[in-house]
Amino acid sequence: MVDLARRGFFRGRPRPWAEIRPPWALPESAFVDSCTRCNDCVSACPSGIIQAGDGGYPTLDFSRGECTFCGDCLTACKPAALARATPEAPAWTYRAQLDAARCLPSQGIECRVCGEHCDARAIRFIPRLGGSPLPTLDPDTCTGCGACIAPCPAQALKIGA
Ligand code: SF4
Ligand code: SF4
Ligand code: SF4
Known part of the structure:
Protein backbone atom coordinates (compact mmCIF):
# COMPACT_ATOMS: atom_id res chain seq x y z
CA MET A 1 0.00 0.00 0.00
CA THR A 93 2.75 24.80 22.58
CA TYR A 94 -0.38 22.70 23.02
CA ARG A 95 -2.96 23.86 25.51
CA ALA A 96 -6.31 22.61 26.77
CA GLN A 97 -9.34 23.95 24.93
CA LEU A 98 -12.85 24.13 26.34
CA ASP A 99 -16.08 23.58 24.44
CA ALA A 100 -18.27 25.76 26.63
CA ALA A 101 -21.51 24.47 25.10
CA ARG A 102 -20.74 20.92 26.25
CA CYS A 103 -19.53 21.91 29.69
CA LEU A 104 -22.02 20.77 32.34
CA PRO A 105 -22.22 24.03 34.36
CA SER A 106 -23.42 25.81 31.22
CA GLN A 107 -26.37 23.41 31.36
CA GLY A 108 -27.02 24.14 35.01
CA ILE A 109 -25.20 21.06 36.34
CA GLU A 110 -22.55 21.61 39.01
CA CYS A 111 -19.13 20.20 38.01
CA ARG A 112 -15.55 21.05 38.97
CA VAL A 113 -13.87 17.80 37.97
CA CYS A 114 -11.39 19.34 35.54
CA GLY A 115 -10.17 21.86 38.12
CA GLU A 116 -9.62 19.10 40.65
CA HIS A 117 -7.26 17.33 38.22
CA CYS A 118 -5.27 20.39 37.15
CA ASP A 119 -2.07 20.51 39.21
CA ALA A 120 -1.00 23.64 37.34
CA ARG A 121 -4.15 25.45 38.58
CA ALA A 122 -4.86 26.67 35.08
CA ILE A 123 -8.60 26.14 35.50
CA ARG A 124 -10.57 28.53 37.64
CA PHE A 125 -14.27 28.68 38.29
CA ILE A 126 -16.01 31.99 37.98
CA PRO A 127 -19.07 32.44 40.20
CA ARG A 128 -22.15 33.75 38.47
CA LEU A 129 -25.59 34.78 39.62
CA GLY A 130 -28.25 32.11 39.22
CA GLY A 131 -25.99 29.42 37.81
CA SER A 132 -23.15 26.98 38.50
CA PRO A 133 -19.65 28.47 38.32
CA LEU A 134 -18.16 28.17 34.85
CA PRO A 135 -14.56 27.02 34.25
CA THR A 136 -12.08 29.33 32.56
CA LEU A 137 -8.70 28.24 31.22
CA ASP A 138 -5.56 30.30 31.58
CA PRO A 139 -3.45 29.52 28.50
CA ASP A 140 -0.37 31.05 30.12
CA THR A 141 -0.57 28.58 33.00
CA CYS A 142 -1.81 25.50 31.14
CA THR A 143 0.99 23.09 30.21
CA GLY A 144 -1.12 21.00 27.84
CA CYS A 145 -0.52 17.95 30.05
CA GLY A 146 -3.99 16.60 29.33
CA ALA A 147 -4.77 15.59 32.92
CA CYS A 148 -8.15 17.29 32.65
CA ILE A 149 -9.22 15.52 29.45
CA ALA A 150 -10.19 11.99 30.51
CA PRO A 151 -11.95 12.91 33.79
CA CYS A 152 -14.35 15.39 32.14
CA PRO A 153 -17.74 13.64 32.15
CA ALA A 154 -18.96 15.71 29.20
CA GLN A 155 -15.96 15.38 26.85
CA ALA A 156 -15.87 19.17 26.88
CA LEU A 157 -12.07 19.45 26.81
CA LYS A 158 -9.44 18.66 24.23
CA ILE A 159 -5.79 19.43 23.67
CA GLY A 160 -4.96 21.58 20.69
CA ALA A 161 -2.59 24.18 19.32
S1 SF4 B 1 -14.96 18.62 33.96
FE1 SF4 B 1 -15.86 19.07 31.93
S2 SF4 B 1 -18.04 19.41 32.32
FE2 SF4 B 1 -16.97 19.56 34.31
S3 SF4 B 1 -16.57 21.76 34.55
FE3 SF4 B 1 -14.74 20.84 33.60
S4 SF4 B 1 -15.04 21.09 31.36
FE4 SF4 B 1 -17.04 21.43 32.37
S1 SF4 C 1 -4.04 20.44 30.18
FE1 SF4 C 1 -3.09 20.15 32.21
S2 SF4 C 1 -2.41 22.19 32.84
FE2 SF4 C 1 -3.87 22.47 31.13
S3 SF4 C 1 -5.87 22.81 32.09
FE3 SF4 C 1 -5.72 20.61 31.66
S4 SF4 C 1 -4.87 19.72 33.57
FE4 SF4 C 1 -4.50 21.93 33.66
S1 SF4 D 1 4.56 10.86 29.96
FE1 SF4 D 1 4.88 9.73 28.00
S2 SF4 D 1 4.56 11.28 26.37
FE2 SF4 D 1 4.91 12.42 28.32
S3 SF4 D 1 7.15 12.82 28.37
FE3 SF4 D 1 6.80 10.88 29.52
S4 SF4 D 1 7.10 9.27 27.96
FE4 SF4 D 1 6.81 11.21 26.82
Missing part, protein backbone atom coordinates in the same frame (compact mmCIF):
# COMPACT_ATOMS: atom_id res chain seq x y z
CA VAL A 2 1.29 3.47 -0.83
CA ASP A 3 2.25 5.30 2.34
CA LEU A 4 1.18 8.86 1.65
CA ALA A 5 2.41 10.22 4.96
CA ARG A 6 5.86 8.67 4.55
CA ARG A 7 6.11 10.03 1.01
CA GLY A 8 5.41 13.53 2.22
CA PHE A 9 1.98 13.78 0.61
CA PHE A 10 0.65 15.87 3.46
CA ARG A 11 3.67 18.13 3.80
CA GLY A 12 2.50 21.73 3.62
CA ARG A 13 -1.14 20.66 3.22
CA PRO A 14 -3.91 20.51 5.77
CA ARG A 15 -3.98 17.02 7.26
CA PRO A 16 -7.26 15.11 7.25
CA TRP A 17 -6.68 14.29 10.90
CA ALA A 18 -5.41 16.24 13.89
CA GLU A 19 -2.66 14.23 15.54
CA ILE A 20 -0.63 15.32 18.52
CA ARG A 21 2.94 14.10 18.48
CA PRO A 22 4.88 13.26 21.63
CA PRO A 23 6.56 16.16 23.41
CA TRP A 24 9.66 17.72 21.86
CA ALA A 25 8.70 16.40 18.43
CA LEU A 26 10.37 18.08 15.47
CA PRO A 27 8.13 20.19 13.22
CA GLU A 28 5.75 17.84 11.40
CA SER A 29 7.54 17.43 8.07
CA ALA A 30 10.91 16.92 9.76
CA PHE A 31 9.29 14.57 12.24
CA VAL A 32 7.81 12.40 9.48
CA ASP A 33 11.18 12.33 7.73
CA SER A 34 13.06 11.32 10.89
CA CYS A 35 10.65 8.95 12.63
CA THR A 36 11.24 5.32 11.65
CA ARG A 37 8.03 4.18 13.37
CA CYS A 38 10.07 1.92 15.60
CA ASN A 39 7.52 2.43 18.41
CA ASP A 40 10.28 2.75 21.02
CA CYS A 41 8.56 5.84 22.39
CA VAL A 42 5.28 3.93 22.61
CA SER A 43 6.78 1.30 24.88
CA ALA A 44 8.83 3.86 26.83
CA CYS A 45 5.89 6.02 27.97
CA PRO A 46 4.99 5.16 31.58
CA SER A 47 1.63 6.89 31.16
CA GLY A 48 0.70 4.73 28.18
CA ILE A 49 -0.57 7.70 26.21
CA ILE A 50 1.59 7.23 23.10
CA GLN A 51 -0.08 5.08 20.48
CA ALA A 52 0.78 4.14 16.91
CA GLY A 53 -1.50 6.43 14.91
CA ASP A 54 -2.13 6.94 11.21
CA GLY A 55 0.68 5.57 9.09
CA GLY A 56 2.20 4.01 12.21
CA TYR A 57 3.51 7.35 13.48
CA PRO A 58 3.21 7.94 17.21
CA THR A 59 0.35 10.07 18.39
CA LEU A 60 -0.96 10.94 21.84
CA ASP A 61 -4.23 9.66 23.28
CA PHE A 62 -5.21 11.71 26.32
CA SER A 63 -8.18 9.47 27.02
CA ARG A 64 -5.55 7.11 28.47
CA GLY A 65 -3.93 9.60 30.81
CA GLU A 66 -1.68 12.61 30.99
CA CYS A 67 1.82 13.59 29.98
CA THR A 68 4.07 14.09 32.99
CA PHE A 69 6.89 15.46 30.78
CA CYS A 70 9.14 12.74 32.20
CA GLY A 71 11.19 12.72 28.98
CA ASP A 72 11.31 8.93 28.65
CA CYS A 73 10.00 9.12 25.07
CA LEU A 74 12.66 11.69 24.24
CA THR A 75 15.41 9.45 25.60
CA ALA A 76 14.04 6.42 23.77
CA CYS A 77 13.95 8.13 20.37
CA LYS A 78 17.26 7.17 18.77
CA PRO A 79 16.53 8.76 15.34
CA ALA A 80 16.00 12.07 17.21
CA ALA A 81 12.55 12.69 15.77
CA LEU A 82 11.95 13.81 19.35
CA ALA A 83 14.74 16.21 20.19
CA ARG A 84 15.33 19.02 22.67
CA ALA A 85 17.52 21.80 21.27
CA THR A 86 18.27 23.16 24.74
CA PRO A 87 17.46 21.84 28.22
CA GLU A 88 14.94 24.67 28.58
CA ALA A 89 13.18 24.01 25.26
CA PRO A 90 9.41 23.77 25.87
CA ALA A 91 7.80 20.40 25.22
CA TRP A 92 5.18 21.95 22.95
